[in-house]
Amino acid sequence: xxxxxxxxxxxxxxxxxxxxxxxxxxxxxxxxxxxxxxxxxxxxxxxxxxxxxxxxxxxxxxxxxxxxxxxxxxxxxxxxxxxxxxxxxxxxxxxxxxxxxxxxxxxxxxxxxxxxxxxxxxxxxxxxxxxxxxxxxxxxxxxxxxxxxxxxxxxxxxxxxxxxxxxxxxxxxxxxxxxxxxxxxxxxxxxxxxxxxxxxxxxxxxxxxxxxxxxxxxxxxxxxxxxxxxxxxxxxxxxxxxxxxxxxxxxxxxxxxxxxxxxxxxxxxxxxxxxxxxxxxxxxxxxxxxxxxxxxxxxxxxxxxxxxxxxxxxxxxxxxxxxxxxxxxxxxxxxxxxxxxxxxxxxxxxxxxxxxxxxxxxxxxxxxxxxxxxxxxxxxxxxxxxxxxxxxxxxxxxxxxxxxxxxxxxxxxxxxxxxxxxxxxxxxxxxxxxxxxxxxxxxxxxxxxxxxxxxxxxxxxxxxxxxxxxxxxxxxxxxxxxxxxxxxxxxxxxxxxxxxxxxxxxxxxxxxxxxxxxxxxxxxxxxxxxxxxxxxxxxxxxxxxxxxxxxxxxxxxx
Amino acid sequence: xxxxxxxxxxxxxxxxxxxxxxxxxxxxxxxxxxxxxxxxxxxxxxxxxxxxxxxxxxxxxxxxxxxxxxxxxxxxxxxxxxxxxxxxxxxxxxxxxxxxxxxxxxxxxxxxxxxxxxxxxxxxxxxxxxxxxxxxxxxxxxxxxxxxxxxxxxxxxxxxxxxxxxxxxxxxxxxxxxxxxxxxxxxxxxxxxxxxxxx
Numbered sequence: 001x002x003x004x005x006x007x008x009x010x011x012x013x014x015x016x017x018x019x020x021x022x023x024x025x026x027x028x029x030x031x032x033x034x035x036x037x038x039x040x041x042x043x044x045x046x047x048x049x050x051x052x053x054x055x056x057x058x059x060x061x062x063x064x065x066x067x068x069x070x071x072x073x074x075x076x077x078x079x080x081x082x083x084x085x086x087x088x089x090x091x092x093x094x095x096x097x098x099x100x101x102x103x104x105x106x107x108x109x110x111x112x113x114x115x116x117x118x119x120x121x122x123x124x125x126x127x128x129x130x131x132x133x134x135x136x137x138x139x140x141x142x143x144x145x146x147x148x149x150x151x152x153x154x155x156x157x158x159x160x161x162x163x164x165x166x167x168x169x170x171x172x173x174x175x176x177x178x179x180x181x182x183x184x185x186x187x188x189x190x191x192x193x194x195x196x197x198x199x200x201x202x203x204x205x206x207x208x209x210x211x212x213x214x215x216x217x218x219x220x221x222x223x224x225x226x227x228x229x230x231x232x233x234x235x236x237x238x239x240x241x242x243x244x245x246x247x248x249x250x251x252x253x254x255x256x257x258x259x260x261x262x263x264x265x266x267x268x269x270x271x272x273x274x275x276x277x278x279x280x281x282x283x284x285x286x287x288x289x290x291x292x293x294x295x296x297x298x299x300x301x302x303x304x305x306x307x308x309x310x311x312x313x314x315x316x317x318x319x320x321x322x323x324x325x326x327x328x329x330x331x332x333x334x335x336x337x338x339x340x341x342x343x344x345x346x347x348x349x350x351x352x353x354x355x356x357x358x359x360x361x362x363x364x365x366x367x368x369x370x371x372x373x374x375x376x377x378x379x380x381x382x383x384x385x386x387x388x389x390x391x392x393x394x395x396x397x398x399x400x401x402x403x404x405x406x407x408x409x410x411x412x413x414x415x416x417x418x419x420x421x422x423x424x425x426x427x428x429x430x431x432x433x434x435x436x437x438x439x440x441x442x443x444x445x446x447x448x449x450x451x452x453x454x455x456x457x458x459x460x461x462x463x464x465x466x467x468x469x470x471x472x473x474x475x476x477x478x479x480x481x482x483x484x485x486x487x488x489x490x491x492x493x494x495x496x497x498x499x500x501x502x503x504x505x506x507x508x509x510x511x512x513x514x515x516x517x518x519x520x521x522x523x524x525x526x527x528x529x530x531x532x533x534x535x536x537x538x539x540x541x542x543x544x545x546x547x548x549x550x551x552x553x554x555x556x557x558x
Numbered sequence: 559x560x561x562x563x564x565x566x567x568x569x570x571x572x573x574x575x576x577x578x579x580x581x582x583x584x585x586x587x588x589x590x591x592x593x594x595x596x597x598x599x600x601x602x603x604x605x606x607x608x609x610x611x612x613x614x615x616x617x618x619x620x621x622x623x624x625x626x627x628x629x630x631x632x633x634x635x636x637x638x639x640x641x642x643x644x645x646x647x648x649x650x651x652x653x654x655x656x657x658x659x660x661x662x663x664x665x666x667x668x669x670x671x672x673x674x675x676x677x678x679x680x681x682x683x684x685x686x687x688x689x690x691x692x693x694x695x696x697x698x699x700x701x702x703x704x705x706x707x708x709x710x711x712x713x714x715x716x717x718x719x720x721x722x723x724x725x726x727x728x729x730x731x732x733x734x735x736x737x738x739x740x741x742x743x744x745x746x747x748x749x750x751x752x753x754x755x756x757x
Contacts, residue, residue: 119701
């Protein structure tokens with residue numbers, strides 16, 4: 001069950017190991033990490049041992065803590081990825097930069113909900129001890145990235161919760177939460193922390209760090225902190241960054257001598273000038289994640305030879321692009337918010353089916369009475385509309401071609417439906433050009449190919465003369481495809497048929513009885529009679545869809 | 559070289575005017591930022607930073623009476639502490655770094671700078687001190703150790719009012735970052751680059 005992603009970075013290849021979550025429901029007592037994607041980064045590895053003191057190497061401590069944390073989080077239902085599961089560098093033939101960048105890239109590609117880098121500390125003074133937890137400030141990273149206030153605020157919150165949990169579990173000295181632009185904390189869009197678990201240089205702490213029970217205790221503590229973070233509103237909210245964490249962008253760490261005087265732009269924007277592969281590395285063998293269209297906006301993070309490491313803001317996906325294929329740009333224009341979908345009413349003017357889906361393979365639920373009121377409750381989807389049938393709990397698809405515009409159904413109880421409200425108009429004939437994008441006003445019809453004025457008049461129970469009069473048409477009655485015609489209103493013109501009113505039998509559902517046969521399921525019965533499973537459960541007082549027996553009789557509303 | 563020399567000379571004069579003295583080594587815990595800078599006359603900074611040597615030494619001071627007290631930064635626990643050191647001659651900044659590389663004189667003080675580190679060069683331009691150490695200085699340390707190591711150098715150099723930031727070099731080349739955590743050092747560092755270091 002171990003799935004491995006391959007992430008080529010320059011000449012180097014880093015394997016990220018995804019540990020699939022356990023399916024056993026037993027251990028999942030509503031942990032707040034459940035369903036979260038968490039990247040665990042055991043610090044150092046391979047030729048980089050990290051700190052060495054009192055005979056203990058940092059890389060040999062960070063890995064078992066990371067593995068303990070991984071099993072713990074998996075048991076709680078989290079999706080866990082580890083940047084390494086053995087004693088390796090993430091860039092065996094590359095540089096330290098590339099090793100660190102691979103760790104960031106792991107979190108970016110996983111669109112992780114949190115990134116936790118595990119380390120052990122060292123100081124020249126052997127008395128120094130305790131826990132230190134780092135979050136990343138807005139900028140100052142060697143990789144060149146910058147973080148939003150939300151990024152910094154969430155990382156700060158996560159750092160505080162993990163630091164508190166570490167001190168609570170280990171009773172060690174708390175050196176506090178600190179903001180430092182360590183490379184791996186420059187992780188845009190992802191709450192990221194670096195935990196310095198204890199000091200290898202401290203004679204008391206080094207043997208503890210090497211002890212498997214203590215390693216497990218640290219993993220438990222980090223797990224506590226992660227659960228506490230995801231249980232809080234901070235994980236989805238915008239907790240405030242600590243004071244100074246955003247201001248550090250200007251002046252304090254100038255990129256060069258001149259930058260301290262002239263405030264350099266924090267973000268460099270580029271645009272592609274041609275079709276450009278977005279690669280996982282800087283050579284021709286690197287995987288191509290995507291091909292970017294010309295004029296795609298990219299955020300430059302760093303450069304590596306003839307390649308630039310960039311972030312595609314549209315997908316939040318990082319990768320490398322050939323520097324010759326991009327040019328300088330300003331930031332992308334703000335994307336106008338899409339107007340929210342507004343539900344609207346239609347009626348079916350021909351007998352039709354309800355469908356379980358929008359595609360040809362969908363199952364049909366038996367016939368829908370003509371002139372049913374249907375509320376379109378989702379944006380259009382191909383040739384079918386997703387509708388809620390008035391007066392029932394049926395939510396299903398219906399063919400666009402079978403319905404036309406309508407107002408809402410009349411109120412059943414408050415007033416007798418003596419006359420249909422003026423807003424209810426006859427439905428339009430098929431095909432309807434764009435009923436959902438710009439629903440035709442009630443009382444109008446769009447001329448389709450093959451339509452004639454006499455056919456429309458017959459369909460709507462009016463006359464050619466009335467249509468010509470209402471629409472100021474030429475005397476010969478010529479019309480064009482796409483033309484909108486006003487339908488003569490009942491009060492003012494010669495309408496011979498009144499607009500439809502809902503069939504009382506359809507509006508007040510009746511029930512019939514069905515006997516459960518071998519092989520029947522509730523959903524099968526629901527589908528057969530065009531009703532929802534929930535309506536069957538409600539009508540028959542059933543506790544669960546799993547509990548029907550052969551020979552049992554069920555009431556079905558029709 | 560003559561320009562660096564001139565700046566250092568200016569510094570000497572500035573420090574003379576401060577009237578610092580006392581027996582070395584003398585150690586003190588710091589409670590706040592730049593001790594030396596605050597006691598220096600503002601005019602001295604301007605003149606030194608411009609690289610223009612004063613044409614006439616201020617009356618009452620003698621270029622040869624150049625025994626100065628400077629602060630050298632070491633560590634004790636998670637904090638930076640200072641030890642006072644007597645230096646003489648124009649190149650006080652270089653001498654302060656040499657004292658730093660020699661290690662602490664007080665029991666209970668430590669240095670994060672690896673033993674045996676050699677100073678390759680020290681130049682000053684526009685307030686930025688470019689200091690080159692051999693590769694031994696850049697060997698990995700943990701999060702606390704690596705930050706304190708850089709901070710020791712930055713704090714020691716920026717006590718001089720003519721130095722506002724420090725660019726680290728190795729064999730004369732820029733260094734991008736330090737250690738397996740990736741502490742950024744591809745730009746001149748100031749005391750503000752170490753918000754978590756207590757001094």
